[in-house]
Amino acid sequence: MPKNQQEPHKIQAWSLINRKYLGQGVRVKRFRRPKRSQIRNRVLLAVLMAKDIKLSKLAEELSVSSRSVSAWVYEGRIPSRNNLDKVCRLLGYPSHILFNEALLRQSPIVCQPTPSRFMKRTLAHSPQNNVILTGLCMVYDFSVTDVSIWIGVHPGTFRKWLHQCHLPTLALQEKAESFFRIPRHILFADCELR
Numbered sequence: 001m002p003k004n005q006q007e008p009h010k011i012q013a014w015s016l017i018n019r020k021y022l023g024q025g026v027r028v029k030r031f032r033r034p035k036r037s038q039i040r041n042r043v044l045l046a047v048l049m050a051k052d053i054k055l056s057k058l059a060e061e062l063s064v065s066s067r068s069v070s071a072w073v074y075e076g077r078i079p080s081r082n083n084l085d086k087v088c089r090l091l092g093y094p095s096h097i098l099f100n101e102a103l104l105r106q107s108p109i110v111c112q113p114t115p116s117r118f119m120k121r122t123l124a125h126s127p128q129n130n131v132i133l134t135g136l137c138m139v140y141d142f143s144v145t146d147v148s149i150w151i152g153v154h155p156g157t158f159r160k161w162l163h164q165c166h167l168p169t170l171a172l173q174e175k176a177e178s179f180f181r182i183p184r185h186i187l188f189a190d191c192e193l194r
Helices: 002-022 042-050 055-062 066-075 081-091 101-105 121-125 131-140 144-151 155-163 170-180 189-193
Strands: none
Touching (some): 042 066, 055 081, 131 155, 131 189, 144 155
């Protein structure tokens, strides 16, 4: 009898040990911080960041899973026709801007000459009329001043592009296109859609 009574006691002791050490499991970060090369749909992410819409919030508004929305941004998948129409209506852009197949196939890394940091206070104090261009600065964490210097324009001129939706000359549009590696008709879509 005493042996039978000790057996449950051992099991309970091991159970407590297992709960204490093994029950916690392997700790894995819940969200990964993507590298720039892992963002396949930079335009969609730029619009979401500039409009301050989280991926989970977009998924909730569209009644789809957040995994689907993540696949649209990070894997470059194109949603079904029904969801594509919903996304375009909600964000206010046509499908050839948000889900451009040529851009989704490539995911170039934009080469920045020096480290830069986007100032979030510029969003709070100034209107943002060129949402895509502002969002791209947020995606890559570029400061407005640094981008203007790298492109070769005055910072005040670049701010006009962002805040007043000023459409630059064709030569300056080409400079911005070669820097961001996004066609100018997408970079300046906000100026043309007005």
